Amino acid sequence: MTQNEMPKAFDPQAIEAGWYARWEADGLFIADAKSPKEKYCICLPPPNITGELHMGHALNHTVQDICARYRRMTGREVLFLPGTDHAAIATQNVIERQLAAEGMTKEQLGRDAFTSRVDEWYRDVGETIVSQDRILGISLDWSRLRFTMDPAYVRSVMTAFVEFYDRGWIYRAPRIVNWCPHDRSAISDLEVEWKEHQDTLYFIKYPIEGGGDVTIATVRPETMLADTGVAVNPADGRYRNLVGKTAVLPLVGRKLPIVADDAVETEFGTGALKVTPGHDPMDYEIGQRHGLEIVNGMNLDGSMNVPGLPYDGLPALEARARIVADLKKEGLLVKEEPYTHEVGHCDRCKSVIEPLISEQWWLRMEEMRDKALRASEAGKVRWHPERYENTYLDWLRGLRDWNIGRQLWLGHRVPVYYCANGHTTVSVHPPEQCDECGSTDFEQDSDVLDTWFSSALWPFATLGWPEDTEDLKAFYPNDLNVTAREIINLWVSRMIMTGLEFMGDVPFADVAITAQVQAADGRRMSKSLGTGVDPRKLITKYGTDALRAWVASVAMSSQDVRFDESRIEGYRRFCNKLWNATRLVLSSPGVDSADSPGVVERHEHLEDRWILSRLSYAADAVSAGIERFTFQDSINGAYSFAWNEFCDWYLEAVKDRLREGDAVAQDVAFQCLDTLLRFLHPIMPFVTEELWSRLPRRGDYLMRNSWPEPQFVDPGAEEEFQQVIAIVEEVRGHRQAAGAPARGGKLQLDGSVTGSIANLVARLANVELVDALDAPGTPLAVVAGRVVFPYGAGDARREKERKRLEDDLARITSRLENPDFQEKAPPEVVRNLEERAAAAREALNRLAEPDS
């Protein structure tokens, strides 16, 4: 295969799909649970089936693919398991919006038709997501594709519920919950999104029995209809005499005990609080403490539930307006103040949350929480970056019981069955008959489970739990979980808890939290804002490898990253550079019969030893970056080696040798390419596989080749070649400053410069080496020598260099002259500075010599 067969420019479109198809057809993604190799497993965080893949997925999936490919090459049996999540509440909202666009509601459609509509949607969107992962080159084991609504997965979910239930951890109880009036469902605290609202704080006078009154402050006057008490702080002298008395609720007439409670802030409002246990979490707790009555003043759709009052059935905001007006009429509205505060919204449909009392399914968390805390203390899960462990632990420590029930149409139905005689059966499969009365007439509980209940089982339910499958034995615990930080508490923590509970071990050893990609202007990327960027468009423009290289460079950034297309474009150029470097090496005569790289032993050329040494460092940097989850180090190391060392210096140095068919140069170049392509493969799988296939080699696929570990380190060669670079750069600088022609000129170097260095310099700087110059020439700073060009004049460069050296020397000397420095700094630092001072003096001396 020669250069002539390679197009001049790299075209990602021409090769990517082909390689993916071949890898897949040859089963390279399929894991063998029976393999004797050490196992490595990642279960892909299942994307919600609510739409198409976006940048966040591209980033998340790429990071995992880098790890999966790397581990395959380092000899592990890798299972990288794909799947999707039904995302109950999110999907229901998507479908409802679709229906609304068609002028319909799910109620009109009916539950069965709604369900089949959902199934249809799952099929369509599931395929889109799958195909996008193929475009991204994600090496997922498609033979094990899972969906949280698959029958087997549903069985895992039911089993988990029943196990928890049998342990007595699942119970049903009325509590105050976050109620979404739009979804007509409770949601958990973590699903509430807080947003700043500009509201009004109303000060309302409540008369007191036996005379007097107390003024309270509220932003939600409509909830006063459900007030059952008034509370003040026990330490508040202003109200001490009121405690124990009874206030009378305006507009309603209900009698309200006045109680003392520490939770009341004396500073806020008037220091007196109206207590509405039915519609405020804090009031609920105060109510509990003081035995206050609970009044339910609201319907499930957010309208008022106050039979007998004129506000009954009104939407909350309308009721508020009417109530305020009525209070004003009665002279009970003391004042209104503008007030800015945070209001909870449903994170899926954005409706304002109405806290209310509702009977829900709860899961006790104490024991699981404690096990998780102990696992953390034992260092069972490593977080990257480490600081996120605290985020997780802080939340865990304050954990309360989890409201796992949802009143949705979509999701896993709670496996609780009620017979006609009112007996309850909890079982994985629908019961045949009631154990207590033999009834065969059952009705299933209408609640579904929180999506995160099923997601929490992902690392083992996907592997077949509760069956003791081969996969489960081989691949649990998994090794890695990669997620965005917003999902640490919702998902990661719960996987850890259920993993410990059901499998007796943490679900993974490492958690990597990636940065978030923002739009170029710093806003969040979102479809609705129009700030989203479709990864497929980027791939069409720049190729998958370019996108992935960019992902590697930003994924583990300490801060969120703004999208910058020019950086992706830069990596496309990098692909092209690799392409052309390979093309150059392959154009060398006789390469068709070349052996696999690394067979030639004689490395008498300085540049050969140098580049092989640099190659070893680069390989180490790439490995270390992946191992430590700092992928930016990997891509940066590979990039600078490939471009700034291999292409810029090595290939330039050996061009002539390659042209002459020098077998050693060919071999070294192949070794570099072979190694480079291998260690770049996890990040840039397509271009590396393509180029590697064109190299003389052993083996069929780069993808299943071994990870390179070159160990040729040669400090002497590095130092000598560094001198080559320094001299060449100085000669080039003089050439341009003088306006001399691009090639030609004579260079005289003194005997301190070895022959191999001088020869390389001459070639790379396009000058002729001479023993003596026929003109005075310009002295060099880095080494004793002079250069003369055919024409061109001026010594701007020399002056600048002199200035720089003088400044540098002054700075160094002042430090060296400081006795404290001499005394306290480590000797090697002092020595280093002394050497630099000496070098600067020498260079200045050379420059001080007269010239032409």
Add this chain to the structure above:
RNA sequence: GGGCGGUUAGCUCAGCUGGCUAGAGCGCCUCGCUUACACCGAGGAGGUCGUUGGUUCAAGUCCAUCACCGCCCACCA
């Protein structure tokens, strides 16, 4: 209200345990189509590392403070 992260060239970002003569990509300026690559090569301009203090022989790097920006957690109506 707590906690965490960020603030480094015009833009997007690197700078690990203090020793930096502060880097990269893009953009900008000047040359150059030299048989790998103009998706290129060579040379160059550009930064008192958010503020104010402190620790240290030495601070972008450690400590404190303030100012913005962002995120997470939290039952102040």
